[in-house]
Amino acid sequence: MSRSPVWHPFTQHGLEPDMLPIARSGGAWLETIDGRRILDGISSWWVITHGHRHPKIVRAIQEQADKLDQLIFAGFTHEPAEAVARGLVEIAPSGLTHVFFSDSGSTSVEVALKMALGYWKNTGKARTRILALEHAYHGDTIGTMSAGARGVFNAAYEPLLFDVGRIPFPEKSAEQQTFDALEQACGAGDVAGFICEPLILGAGGMLIYDAATLAEMHRICARYDVLFIADEVMTGFGRTGTLFASEQANVSPDIVCVAKGITGGSIPLAATLCTDAIFDAHLSKDRSRTFYHSSSYTANPIACAAAAANLEIWRSEPVVARIGALAKTQAACLRGIAKDPRFENARQIGTITAFEFSGAGTGYLADVALSLRRKLLDRNVLLRPLGATIYVMPPYCATADDLNGVYAAISEAADEVRP
Numbered sequence: 359m360s361r362s363p364v365w366h367p368f369t370q371h372g373l374e375p376d377m378l379p380i381a382r383s384g385g386a387w388l389e390t391i392d393g394r395r396i397l398d399g400i401s402s403w404w405v406i407t408h409g410h411r412h413p414k415i416v417r418a419i420q421e422q423a424d425k426l427d428q429l430i431f432a433g434f435t436h437e438p439a440e441a442v443a444r445g446l447v448e449i450a451p452s453g454l455t456h457v458f459f460s461d462s463g464s465t466s467v468e469v470a471l472k473m474a475l476g477y478w479k480n481t482g483k484a485r486t487r488i489l490a491l492e493h494a495y496h497g498d499t500i501g502t503m504s505a506g507a508r509g510v511f512n513a514a515y516e517p518l519l520f521d522v523g524r525i526p527f528p529e530k531s532a533e534q535q536t537f538d539a540l541e542q543a544c545g546a547g548d549v550a551g552f553i554c555e556p557l558i559l560g561a562g563g564m565l566i567y568d569a570a571t572l573a574e575m576h577r578i579c580a581r582y583d584v585l586f587i588a589d590e591v592m593t594g595f596g597r598t599g600t601l602f603a604s605e606q607a608n609v610s611p612d613i614v615c616v617a618k619g620i621t622g623g624s625i626p627l628a629a630t631l632c633t634d635a636i637f638d639a640h641l642s643k644d645r646s647r648t649f650y651h652s653s654s655y656t657a658n659p660i661a662c663a664a665a666a667a668n669l670e671i672w673r674s675e676p677v678v679a680r681i682g683a684l685a686k687t688q689a690a691c692l693r694g695i696a697k698d699p700r701f702e703n704a705r706q707i708g709t710i711t712a713f714e715f716s717g718a719g720t721g722y723l724a725d726v727a728l729s730l731r732r733k734l735l736d737r738n739v740l741l742r743p744l745g746a747t748i749y750v751m752p753p754y755c756a757t758a759d760d761l762n763g764v765y766a767a768i769s770e771a772a773d774e775v776r777p
């Protein structure tokens with residue numbers, strides 16, 4: 359067989375020459391071309407919420423493809439986009455009244471950063487600095503890498519990255535250091551916005567902090583008129599137990615980024631929500647105050663139809679109860695991990711659990727990640743540890759049996775790869 363021309367994401371082809379071909383999916387499961395079933399323990403990179411191929415989302419995509427496939431979104435609009443925008447404003451934290459569409463989590467964050475800079479430019483104040491948390495991940499474009507933590511992933515691109523103010527991650531019992539650093543940075547008077555992943559830093563290692571800390575960081579930003587940008591790309595749509603993680607802290611950010619789960623994970627779409635103040639700062643008869651951003655596929659009608667169907671599922675199905683049940687099952691499984699001396703730092707927020715190998719370093723390149731991933735796949739479980747951090751983030755339809763299978767596989771595989 360000739361070598362595939364495909365270059366895969368976050369993949370060292372020298373270590374991983376072979377990709378597993380998948381032909382079908384349904385619920386919490388993937389199926390290979392030869393009929394082997396694999397449990398999707400990471401929701402296909404955190405995007406699948408209800409389950410693969412939710413029938414209402416599949417139908418919405420089919421019906422929309424039959425009516426209007428793509429439309430220039432400047433000068434024109436369409437009902438699926440209007441429905442999604444109305445629906446998002448309805449469910450989002452209060453005060454978020456405008457919706458700008460794009461097509462990935464990274465672009466939703468780029469849009470957020472541009473909105474923040476545009477807001478200050480248009481209000482005539484010299485504020486251009488961005489603050490972000492240590493260990494943050496906000497995407498893989500130049501701008502979002504700049505906001506994210508620096509490391510092996512972006513070392514080669516460092517010369518292109520802009521400087522951001524780095525705020526220490528709020529470690530348990532050391533939150534005051536975070537508050538002090540944030541207060542000091544905000545006090546300089548040049549800060550346009552502070553961006554954070556609410557309650558849990560995903561790619562940074564599933565680092566959890568509490569709602570009171572999120573609320574305090576928001577209060578500090580508000581005190582200094584620093585725009586508070588919540589990157590809910592991963593946390594949005596139920597992952598942390600509530601629709602948005604910001605809700606748990608009763609926080610109304612100035613800007614919220616959503617992507618991954620917005621279409622139930624079926625098809626790419628993203629949105630950046632903002633306040634009247636930010637929209638109004640761009641509202642003018644003067645063209646130079648326009649928000650200059652677009653992607654060709656902004657608000658693609660088929661993607662919007664999928665998102666509208668997702669919002670309808672949230673309205674009409676017991677999604678919150680399902681998430682609660684999944685969180686309970688996850689907690690029961692995690693109790694086994696917490697008692698197991700091979701693991702440490704067992705933690706959970708909502709539907710997500712995470713833990714490390716005892717005594718292992720936490721660097722992404724910790725050798726165990728790849729071998730562990732292979733041992734799990736041998737047992738028909740898809741997980742993708744972040745270095746020594748193992749995490750389980752299944753679709754909400756995953757059953758207790760599914761999860762028992764996942765944790766049994768982890769236990770067996772761990773013995774084979776333990777550092």
Ligand SMILES: *Cc1c(COP(=O)(O)O)cnc(C)c1O
Pocket residue numbers: 462463464465467495496497498555560561589590591592593617618
């Ligand atoms: C995944 C992720 C992104 C980037 O989203 P893409 O759709 O992969 O571009 C941004 N922020 C957070 C918190 C994420 O988890």
